[in-house]
Amino acid sequence: MAIKEIKTSKLDPEQFIADKVEEIRATVGDGLAINALSGGVDSSVVTMLGHRALGERLKTYFIDNGIMREGEPQLVVQIFAALGVHVELVDAQDEFFAALKGVTDPEQKREAITQTFYKDVFGRLVRESGAKFLLQGTILTDVDETVAGIKRQHNVFEQLGIDPQEAFGYKILEPLVQIRKDGVRKVGAALGLPESVFNRMPFPGPALSARVIGEATPERIAIARTANAIVEDVLAGVKAFQYMAILHEDRVTGTRDGKRDFGLQIEVRCWNSVDARKAKPTRLPWKTLRGLSARILAEVPGVVSVTYNIAPKPPSTMEVV
Amino acid sequence: MAIKEIKTSKLDPEQFIADKVEEIRATVGDGLAINALSGGVDSSVVTMLGHRALGERLKTYFIDNGIMREGEPQLVVQIFAALGVHVELVDAQDEFFAALKGVTDPEQKREAITQTFYKDVFGRLVRESGAKFLLQGTILTDVDETVAGIKRQHNVFEQLGIDPQEAFGYKILEPLVQIRKDGVRKVGAALGLPESVFNRMPFPGPALSARVIGEATPERIAIARTANAIVEDVLAGVKAFQYMAILHEDRVTGTRDGKRDFGLQIEVRCWNSVDARKAKPTRLPWKTLRGLSARILAEVPGVVSVTYNIAPKPPSTMEVV
Numbered sequence: 001m002a003i004k005e006i007k008t009s010k011l012d013p014e015q016f017i018a019d020k021v022e023e024i025r026a027t028v029g030d031g032l033a034i035n036a037l038s039g040g041v042d043s044s045v046v047t048m049l050g051h052r053a054l055g056e057r058l059k060t061y062f063i064d065n066g067i068m069r070e071g072e073p074q075l076v077v078q079i080f081a082a083l084g085v086h087v088e089l090v091d092a093q094d095e096f097f098a099a100l101k102g103v104t105d106p107e108q109k110r111e112a113i114t115q116t117f118y119k120d121v122f123g124r125l126v127r128e129s130g131a132k133f134l135l136q137g138t139i140l141t142d143v144d145e146t147v148a149g150i151k152r153q154h155n156v157f158e159q160l161g162i163d164p165q166e167a168f169g170y171k172i173l174e175p176l177v178q179i180r181k182d183g184v185r186k187v188g189a190a191l192g193l194p195e196s197v198f199n200r201m202p203f204p205g206p207a208l209s210a211r212v213i214g215e216a217t218p219e220r221i222a223i224a225r226t227a228n229a230i231v232e233d234v235l236a237g238v239k240a241f242q243y244m245a246i247l248h249e250d251r252v253t254g255t256r257d258g259k260r261d262f263g264l265q266i267e268v269r270c271w272n273s274v275d276a277r278k279a280k281p282t283r284l285p286w287k288t289l290r291g292l293s294a295r296i297l298a299e300v301p302g303v304v305s306v307t308y309n310i311a312p313k314p315p316s317t318m319e320v321v
Numbered sequence: 322m323a324i325k326e327i328k329t330s331k332l333d334p335e336q337f338i339a340d341k342v343e344e345i346r347a348t349v350g351d352g353l354a355i356n357a358l359s360g361g362v363d364s365s366v367v368t369m370l371g372h373r374a375l376g377e378r379l380k381t382y383f384i385d386n387g388i389m390r391e392g393e394p395q396l397v398v399q400i401f402a403a404l405g406v407h408v409e410l411v412d413a414q415d416e417f418f419a420a421l422k423g424v425t426d427p428e429q430k431r432e433a434i435t436q437t438f439y440k441d442v443f444g445r446l447v448r449e450s451g452a453k454f455l456l457q458g459t460i461l462t463d464v465d466e467t468v469a470g471i472k473r474q475h476n477v478f479e480q481l482g483i484d485p486q487e488a489f490g491y492k493i494l495e496p497l498v499q500i501r502k503d504g505v506r507k508v509g510a511a512l513g514l515p516e517s518v519f520n521r522m523p524f525p526g527p528a529l530s531a532r533v534i535g536e537a538t539p540e541r542i543a544i545a546r547t548a549n550a551i552v553e554d555v556l557a558g559v560k561a562f563q564y565m566a567i568l569h570e571d572r573v574t575g576t577r578d579g580k581r582d583f584g585l586q587i588e589v590r591c592w593n594s595v596d597a598r599k600a601k602p603t604r605l606p607w608k609t610l611r612g613l614s615a616r617i618l619a620e621v622p623g624v625v626s627v628t629y630n631i632a633p634k635p636p637s638t639m640e641v642v
Binding site for chain 1: 637
């Protein structure tokens, strides 16, 4: 099925919302729908569209997979409560870490998270809810990159020739699949989402496991979480599309208290981009880079080296894994 | 044996040269001495001191271990020929790569190079030459770092409690052991070495194998060699203590021709330092960083990501391995 792109410059957010609300109502009828909210802008916009279309007949879950940013689950539930949308928080940390144990290959990590999410945790919630419709925040860039084989997004089944009804037992609705990130933001604003949500920095589906090269153990995720919190704090005022900290698997030589210490390296990336298809490293002030390095070295245990990405996408990608 | 430091500010290069020439003559008597020249400032200064003291009774070898910088062996032989010093070029690439095969641990890499150098290649040259004295370019910083256990320099035996006479069959003279890098440069200038030699950027004993995280295969060394040549070319005009390119072992996601490509990452380090004990990353212009990244991505096969080091020493070290 060819997807007809709606260019952001031609996007009328109010009309888009009206069309999608109508489509969702027509498809779901008087049935039940369900969706998982990650707190990112895409799933937040889908949640609002779905609630506008279906009200209480859309059940929204936030699944705490253990690889979220600091304080993320509680924050997301609070933001949506303030918008009148109830989000059910589900603690599934142990299930995800069990699935990630020993897995080092990037594709296998994504696959472990996808399988745990759909087949185990979310699949169980869907079966218990009796919902036959699933709303997802897939955008056109996800489809492009999945088709190109660059990355496998967790929410693009049709394009891969997988029938979700057959594979997982439900029908997937993807109301954002004709637009890109900047279009999603325009729709989010029109839906009345707070700017902190619709202008929110993109965060990958595999969450912090995409910020860890190699195995995503609870300990390594905790290191990546602390480093990402520092980067988000230091760069909060910077105009950029996305910034992140990556924990490398390579060990590098360092010194602590005058003794050799094979330590960890954190890589910082800060991207300028419009729609994530192309991106350039942000020219940060030297003082900011020094401050980032000083805080990461002081506050993240075991780290002896910090780098800043200077390669564009392509040939790099935004996330490392 | 406690070493008495001669501070650079108190160093009289002419007096130092006279003292050391006298010491070398007194120790070697009418015997034969031998030394290995790496082309670095330390071994270059020792070569000049030794030739001033002993003339033809010092045999100087340049051992091509296969992990040198681009064009290095030929360049060094030429420079010393112009100074009236004959340097014998020895091709030992196969022996070194055989010893490095399968070795990934940084200490074991150094050890493999040390053993191949002393026991096999240089040991053989010493035995064949009949020389009983070996001149080495150990400086005080090497001793400090070896004693502290930060790094194991290949030329510090006494401090580690190893008797080179017993272990390798010869006596080692270290005329530079009381001074540091900036002192060595002053002595080099006074000895009439061209500025390109005595102001030469430091290069590690384990050469390009220190610029490769993980196994130092001929292929990986070739990648590091190309990347280092680009960094030296682009940063040639920059006032810095040392700059380098490091090939990481971690694979990172990238794209080539629209398809995913798990690729290589090169880290660039450029240090400001006086004596290598402490060092800070150099604040390079953004345009320079962009130029570095563009050339490395275009010219080094398989590279999809480039970073710039922003951590100081300590807790980092200058070299990564």
